[in-house]
Amino acid sequence: MPRRRNLVILAVAAALLTSIGAWRISKARCFQLVGEMTCRVETTQKIVALSFDDGPTPEGVDAVLKTLEPRGINATFFLIGKHMERHPGQGRRLLAAGHELGNHTFTHTRMLGKLPSTYDEEISKTDRLLKAEGANNPVLFRPPFGKRLIGLPLAVDRAGYKTIMWDVEDDAEHHPRPRDYADDILRRVRPGSIILMHPMYDHSQTAKDALPLILDGLKAKGYRVVTVGELLALRRR
Numbered sequence: 449m450p451r452r453r454n455l456v457i458l459a460v461a462a463a464l465l466t467s468i469g470a471w472r473i474s475k476a477r478c479f480q481l482v483g484e485m486t487c488r489v490e491t492t493q494k495i496v497a498l499s500f501d502d503g504p505t506p507e508g509v510d511a512v513l514k515t516l517e518p519r520g521i522n523a524t525f526f527l528i529g530k531h532m533e534r535h536p537g538q539g540r541r542l543l544a545a546g547h548e549l550g551n552h553t554f555t556h557t558r559m560l561g562k563l564p565s566t567y568d569e570e571i572s573k574t575d576r577l578l579k580a581e582g583a584n585n586p587v588l589f590r591p592p593f594g595k596r597l598i599g600l601p602l603a604v605d606r607a608g609y610k611t612i613m614w615d616v617e618d619d620a621e622h623h624p625r626p627r628d629y630a631d632d633i634l635r636r637v638r639p640g641s642i643i644l645m646h647p648m649y650d651h652s653q654t655a656k657d658a659l660p661l662i663l664d665g666l667k668a669k670g671y672r673v674v675t676v677g678e679l680l681a682l683r684r685r
């Protein structure tokens with residue numbers, strides 16, 4: 449029956465297009481269906497925020513602090529709850545060095561198609577761990593893999609958090625050499641950018657080695673590097 453077959457083909461095509469559309473929207477850096485989100489701040493000042501995702505791992509924290517401390521730079525670390533549980537005290541170390549902590553869920557799985565209570569729990573468990581490390585009223589949230597549709601943003605709002613995306617992401621896959629990785633980021637940065645890097649893992653040596661090159665490159669370009677919270681505060685002035 450060709451008519452019926454056509455209908456089936458149409459239905460499959462519609463379902464496919466809808467899911468492709470939802471998939472694209474779910475990973476859009478600067479667009480979200482519901483709730484507020486920030487991927488950069490509109491400003492003419494040469495200021496950028498630096499953010500690190502995942503961890504904490506003791507090696508990752510060591511490497512990043514070693515580079516940030518002598519330069520007097522503070523950044524924002526979006527930490528995973530289960531990693532904080534595995535490595536207690538690392539969040540506290542970051543806070544003691546003047547950095548800002550954000551919430552990156554407990555399990556770091558894709559936050560799509562789950563129950564509202566699951567989203568709530570992912571955020572609240574991590575919130576408790578951040579507070580146990582000494583974070584005072586953490587409000588910055590970053591979705592794992594940047595993925596979110598409707599359920600997660602609503603849960604972020606309910607928890608009193610703000611969704612923070614980025615406009616400049618590291619790309620170690622295409623730029624495995626630290627110099628290239630750094631230049632790729634330095635090329636894309638503009639006033640008000642939020643930079644995202646992944647230096648916490650054993651396989652993140654490129655990110656660790658590139659960090660000083662990025663910071664020195666930003667300085668040479670006349671940029672001041674701040675935390676996400678400090679960048680957001682520019683909007684309120």
Ligand SMILES: [Zn+2]
Pocket residue numbers: 501502552556591592593
């Ligand atoms: Zn992540």
